[in-house]
Amino acid sequence: MMKIRCFGIAKDITSQAFITIDEQLPSNVEGLKLWLEKNYPQFKSLNKCMIAVNQEYADDNTPISTSDEIAIIPPVSGG
Amino acid sequence: MVDNNIDIQILGDNLSIDTCYQYVIDETCGGIVLFVGTVRNHNKGKDVTHLDFETYESMAIKELSKIADECVEKFQSKKLSIHHRKGHVGIKDIAVIIAVSSIHRKKAFLACEYVIDQLKERVPIWKKEFLTDGSYWVNARP
Numbered sequence A: 001m002m003k004i005r006c007f008g009i010a011k012d013i014t015s016q017a018f019i020t021i022d023e024q025l026p027s028n029v030e031g032l033k034l035w036l037e038k039n040y041p042q043f044k045s046l047n048k049c050m051i052a053v054n055q056e057y058a059d060d061n062t063p064i065s066t067s068d069e070i071a072i073i074p075p076v077s078g079g
Numbered sequence B: 001m002v003d004n005n006i007d008i009q010i011l012g013d014n015l016s017i018d019t020c021y022q023y024v025i026d027e028t029c030g031g032i033v034l035f036v037g038t039v040r041n042h043n044k045g046k047d048v049t050h051l052d053f054e055t056y057e058s059m060a061i062k063e064l065s066k067i068a069d070e071c072v073e074k075f076q077s078k079k080l081s082i083h084h085r086k087g088h089v090g091i092k093d094i095a096v097i098i099a100v101s102s103i104h105r106k107k108a109f110l111a112c113e114y115v116i117d118q119l120k121e122r123v124p125i126w127k128k129e130f131l132t133d134g135s136y137w138v139n140a141r142p
Helices: A009-012 A029-039 A041-045 B017-024 B057-075 B105-122
Strands: A002-006 A018-021 A051-052 A056-058 A072-073 B008-009 B031-038 B046-057 B080-085 B087-090 B094-102 B123-132 B134-137
Touching: A002 A009, A009 A041, A009 B123, A009 B134, A029 A041, A029 A051, A051 B031, B008 B057, B017 B031, B017 B080, B017 B094, B031 B105, B046 B080, B057 B080, B057 B105, B080 B105, B094 B105
Parallel strands: A002 A072, B008 B080
Antiparallel strands: A002 A018, A051 A056, A051 A072, B031 B094, B046 B087, B046 B123, B080 B094, B123 B134
């Protein structure tokens, strides 16, 4: 089972602070993005979301596994 | 997080300008620059009632630490204090304080601006703006 943290508008879209993927786990960030858009089509209407793996911004080729801390990072707006 | 002349905090209560100022005072420095970001009562022609900040706190602290390290590298900053609010923040309240001390003033100005620009670009903090007729996540949609 892969656990994904959701923040800001991502939390509103999924209605949860964490979502889980139980089968056919994506092997990299690109796969996760495709999974998200398929399961939560509202992500397509947002400005570009980033994915963080172990608290670092990750590019599409970054591998992911169930032991990683994975988070959806919608466009930030601090300050 | 306080380490090696860098003080980074994400706090649920009112921020203190004096705390940040006191932290960066240094006997080798001739200039301290502070940026104080406050909550204004309007945005894009609409009345704002308050903000709510959500943070991915562990990553936000990590990312702010990197930005502070970049200031030491780029601008030879001596000490930095960066405090950001989380949770409910009212109009006129302080959302963020950045304090930087430097041997000469010019690099303190540059570093302070660098921190706020980078913070807005890459630190995982999200602002929900509450208007008189609803609320929305800032920057989320085109």
